[in-house]
Amino acid sequence: xxxxxxxxxxxxxxxxxxxxxxxxxxxxxxxxxxxxxxxxxxxxxxxxxxxxxxxxxxxxxxxxxxxxxxxxxxxxxxxxxxxxxxxxxxxxxxxxxxxxxxxxxxxxxxxxxxxxxxxxxxxxxxxxxxxxxxxxxxxxxxxxxxxxxxxxxxxxxxx
Amino acid sequence: xxxxxxxxxxxxxxxxxxxxxxxxxxxxxxxxxxxxxxxxxxxxxxxxxxxxxxxxxxxxxxxxxxxxxxxxxxxxxxxxxxxxxxxxxxxxxxxxxxxxxxxxxxxxxxxxxxxxxxxxxxxxxxxxxxxxxxxxxxxxxxxxxxxxxxxxxxxxxxxxxxxxxxxxxxxxxxxxxxxxxxxxxxxxxxxxxxxxxxxxxxxxxxxxxxxxxxxxxxxxxxxxxxxxxxxxxxxxxxxxxxxxxxxxxxxxxxxxxxxxxxxxxxxxxxxxxxxxxxxxxxxxxxxxxx
Numbered sequence: 001x002x003x004x005x006x007x008x009x010x011x012x013x014x015x016x017x018x019x020x021x022x023x024x025x026x027x028x029x030x031x032x033x034x035x036x037x038x039x040x041x042x043x044x045x046x047x048x049x050x051x052x053x054x055x056x057x058x059x060x061x062x063x064x065x066x067x068x069x070x071x072x073x074x075x076x077x078x079x080x081x082x083x084x085x086x087x088x089x090x091x092x093x094x095x096x097x098x099x100x101x102x103x104x105x106x107x108x109x110x111x112x113x114x115x116x117x118x119x120x121x122x123x124x125x126x127x128x129x130x131x132x133x134x135x136x137x138x139x140x141x142x143x144x145x146x147x148x149x150x151x152x153x154x155x156x157x158x159x
Numbered sequence: 160x161x162x163x164x165x166x167x168x169x170x171x172x173x174x175x176x177x178x179x180x181x182x183x184x185x186x187x188x189x190x191x192x193x194x195x196x197x198x199x200x201x202x203x204x205x206x207x208x209x210x211x212x213x214x215x216x217x218x219x220x221x222x223x224x225x226x227x228x229x230x231x232x233x234x235x236x237x238x239x240x241x242x243x244x245x246x247x248x249x250x251x252x253x254x255x256x257x258x259x260x261x262x263x264x265x266x267x268x269x270x271x272x273x274x275x276x277x278x279x280x281x282x283x284x285x286x287x288x289x290x291x292x293x294x295x296x297x298x299x300x301x302x303x304x305x306x307x308x309x310x311x312x313x314x315x316x317x318x319x320x321x322x323x324x325x326x327x328x329x330x331x332x333x334x335x336x337x338x339x340x341x342x343x344x345x346x347x348x349x350x351x352x353x354x355x356x357x358x359x360x361x362x363x364x365x366x367x368x369x370x371x372x373x374x375x376x377x378x379x380x381x382x383x384x385x386x387x388x389x390x391x392x393x394x395x396x397x398x399x400x401x402x403x404x405x406x407x408x409x410x411x412x413x414x415x416x417x418x419x420x421x422x423x424x425x426x427x428x429x430x431x432x433x434x435x436x437x438x439x440x441x442x443x444x445x446x447x448x449x
Contacts, residue, residue: 020166
């Protein structure tokens, strides 16, 4: 069974015809060819497939593409604008918040959503917010530092 | 992983949804947040011919107190419920438990009603609605009816809901004065189901003795387990260490967990005992503070 869907992905309107069972992550990666969003556990545990659905971080391996009809989807490709990295991306570079990088796209989306609703999150709030995103390299320490750094940067505290 | 093929429907009203469920019978499943159903379909633990998505039906998302009853719309997202001031003021067991469901990203999609109606004894909300003495409102083609939470769970993934019925609301009676409730859960990591967990609500009488108690256990058998004997033991007694310990022992003896990666039967039963005692202490403290 096919469904016509209209989704705004990183600000661009996308119309598509999708199968009922097509997962949002497959729509993003295979139909739109935005392969920055990764697939990890594929069982809604690891969070590498995190995208923002109407501004909220969700695991796109556990959302049907048809459920996103009429919604705004943001992926890691949409974080930079005009060739300039988002402060959270700069912060991940600056604070060495990744090693293998597999979890990074999902982690960036969760962290950017956190910073949208909380301009200066505490360490505990950061750890809580990223508790659905697994990282096996960093031990999370540098990710927490990066979010703190990005928050300062966004507040104009770091040049 | 890709689910087996199904047809997807997005009704605009409850009546339309009930019409679809009536037409397709047991071959249809209700999709709300999808946080349990979609993984099950992907893992092919289950299949269904028709998914009826109630996620866009207006009027299913609310948390409000109304004449001595807390009404929670079944479609209320767990992340929204966790922020509700009402639950923090009077429903400690909910305030404790909702932030412990799965992880924050899952709670952004997962609904309270879905967690209640899914019929998985590993979900946290079934034990909670039992402990709070909730009434569950079901709507089907015959109209609306209510089922007491402690009569709702029949077997593993089997509930009192008929194939054409949808859970629409959870009604929780306002706890009397000198009441407190709490949830204590042991899990290996964020996102894991409980190795054991206990939901309790207690009410003290004017002398400080336990007037009423309700204890329910998560993931301790094929359905949530209401530890009736443990609750009856406490009633009329002083809420002291000795009585709490005996009630916790009785609650653990009602548990019938199965061994898995989270531990052996003995371990889980022992954890049910420990967590019941901790939940009782927390609830009693809250009751005394009223």
